Amino acid sequence: MIQMQGVYKTYRNGVTALNGLDIRIDQGEFVYIVGPSGAGKSTFTKLIYREEKPTTGTVIINDMNTSTLKQRRIPMLRRQIGVVYQDFRLLPTLTVYENVAFALEVIEEKPDNIRRRVMDVLDQVRLKNKARFLPDELSGGEQQRVSIARAIVNQPKVLIADEPTGNLDPDTSWEIMHILEEINEAGTTVLMATHSQEIVNTIRKRVIAIEDGMVVRDQSQGEYGYQM
Numbered sequence: 001m002i003q004m005q006g007v008y009k010t011y012r013n014g015v016t017a018l019n020g021l022d023i024r025i026d027q028g029e030f031v032y033i034v035g036p037s038g039a040g041k042s043t044f045t046k047l048i049y050r051e052e053k054p055t056t057g058t059v060i061i062n063d064m065n066t067s068t069l070k071q072r073r074i075p076m077l078r079r080q081i082g083v084v085y086q087d088f089r090l091l092p093t094l095t096v097y098e099n100v101a102f103a104l105e106v107i108e109e110k111p112d113n114i115r116r117r118v119m120d121v122l123d124q125v126r127l128k129n130k131a132r133f134l135p136d137e138l139s140g141g142e143q144q145r146v147s148i149a150r151a152i153v154n155q156p157k158v159l160i161a162d163e164p165t166g167n168l169d170p171d172t173s174w175e176i177m178h179i180l181e182e183i184n185e186a187g188t189t190v191l192m193a194t195h196s197q198e199i200v201n202t203i204r205k206r207v208i209a210i211e212d213g214m215v216v217r218d219q220s221q222g223e224y225g226y227q228m
């Protein structure tokens with residue numbers, strides 16, 4: 001469960017990105033985070049994997065308070081959270097297989113388990129046949145699928161996708177959405193920040209709209225609600 005209570009975030013330069021957020025997201029939900037540019041969506045996601053801490057208020061992720069969490073326990077929190085970015089962020093000199101395996105090698109998983117898990121997730125994102133390719137030999141949609149595989153390879157409870165379809169054409173975007181839906185159906189909470197009216201209005205899920213750092217709308221089976 002993700003719970004934010006009275007969360008304010010002011011960056012060092014004095015910009016207040018979040019202005020009193022109260023949000024509760026249960027395990028297994030699929031939530032779109034929408035809102036104008038600069039509204040605070042990325043800041044909200046950064047609080048979840050503790051790239052940032054709130055200035056005041058509490059952020060609780062699966063019983064862990066991110067403000068009081070000891071430094072040495074941060075990796076434990078991050079292991080429960082996978083992150084996918086708009087620009088993929090793959091390592092260009094590593095193959096597809098190696099990019100995904102890397103996430104398990106850093107946590108010193110056993111080699112047999114690494115091989116099995118990596119091939120399982122590559123199968124899940126339908127890229128088993130491209131395991132030996134380098135990122136620049138793949139299309140944008142394929143690169144995003146590798147980044148999803150990397151994000152879920154250690155079976156996180158939460159997957160955060162920050163504009164995962166922002167750089168992709170419509171057909172490829174739908175493919176990515178179907179993969180995210182499958183991951184969600186298997187029990188993972190999915191939080192997706194997006195500017196895509198078409199996706200939000202077609203694949204209906206809970207919508208949390210953030211404006212000026214505040215929740216202005218929270219609807220189940222919601223709609224995008226902004227003019228494009």
Ligand SMILES: Nc1ncnc2c1ncn2[C@@H]1O[C@H](COP(=O)(O)OP(=O)(O)OP(=O)(O)O)[C@@H](O)[C@H]1O
Pocket residue numbers: 011012013015016017035036037038039040041042043044
């Ligand atoms: N590291 C930072 N230091 C200072 N200010 C920041 C930082 N990150 C974000 N901000 C500011 O905080 C506000 C919210 O930014 P945020 O990136 O959370 O918005 P967003 O809703 O994700 O926007 P977009 O849709 O354009 O990605 C903006 O005014 C932004 O300039």
